Amino acid sequence: MADRFQYGFIGCGNMVSAIIQGMISSQFCPSSQIGVSSRTQSRIQALSKDTDIVAVQSNQELAQKSSIIIVGVKPAQYPTVLHEITSSLHSDTLIVSITPSFTLAQLQHMIDHKCHVLRAMPNTPLAVGCGMTAICAPDDVPAEIRQKVVDLFSSCGRVEVIPETLMDVVPAASGSSPAFFFIIAEAMADAVVMQGMPRQQAYSFVAQTMLGSAKMILESGKHPGQLKDEVCSPGGSTIAGIAKLEEMGLRGTIISGMNATWEKIKEMGKKTE
Known part of the structure; x- marks a missing residue:
């Protein structure tokens, strides 16, 4: 679909803002190809003003229009958010979770296995191009899809692909x-x-x-x-x-x-x- 965003963000907290600022500062992606939805409109308006990203009215619309979706809401909101966007997902959509609270298997269950899911653990220094991000992916995710996420976070820092068993250690390390x-x-x-x-x-x-x-x-x-x-x-x-x-x-x-x-x-x- 030609009208899809390359990257869609659900949530507009500090981590999402840091990722977007890093992407734009490194000229990794045009701001017009980044969509954001959030229930906190004041934050999304401020981010849109500073970066020219596109504010999207609902999570469902964002899911419908995005190729890669980065979910940046609080852990307690994950089941609700993923459930509400499931019907809007395409088979070639890629979901990236940035919370340490759910395993790949749990995330896949929340979206009824509609598309591929990866986990990433970034940190706020991404905003200045010096981030550190850990990524893990299921074995059945094609290498080219995993590479898209590696490229995203590499644009604003260092990236390590690790087994999921080490993901709980990453929050303390970075x-x-x-x-x-x-x-x-x-x-x-x-x-x-x-x-x-x-x-x-x-x-x-x-x-x-x-x-x-x-x-x-x-x-x-x-x-x-x-x-x-x-x-x-x-x-x-x-x-x-x-x-x-x-x-x-x-x-x-x-x-x-x-x-x-x-x-x-x-x-x-x-x-x-």
Whole structure:
């Protein structure tokens, strides 16, 4: 169908906005080929004004007109939303779920196996082209269809295709962890402000250093521990700071926070079964 959107989004929350902003910033897709439906009209109007995407009146209309549908509503709304669009789906439609709460089998059941379904777990840094997305797909999904989703998320970050058994781990590794990095950055900036640096300048120093450190991990191939050791001179200020962080239990605290995220994901999954 020539009049179908390449990509249709149901929901207009922070994650959907981040994905759309990343797609448009990278010039991956014309805004005229992106449709969005949402029950929160104020958010969709604001996004439409900023990006020139097309606001669609209903979920059913969006499903009828979209080749690839990304469902970005809250987990509790998934059964209702998928049920209401099932009759509007085409056999060649592709549905992408971005919630950790439902398995591929559960999602297929919700749409009566009308079309292919994939799962993706992105994060909000997609908005600035530095996202991290995990994707999993059933074995019967053709490679060219899976590649369309890989291409979408690759346009605004890195992508890993993983088995579904690992999808519950992804929210802790990348989905929720931007919030962890933000609070670490804020704390580091607070410390620098205490020493007299203006706050915005402190954020610039800390954020750029976090960005550069991440780039070194990704591009150097070195173990993070080795990179840490290369900064720590014998008897120097850095190792003194590291020792204090270890004394205060930073490593264990971070692991506990990651595990709490993982446990919550498992709990949410049980509630939706």
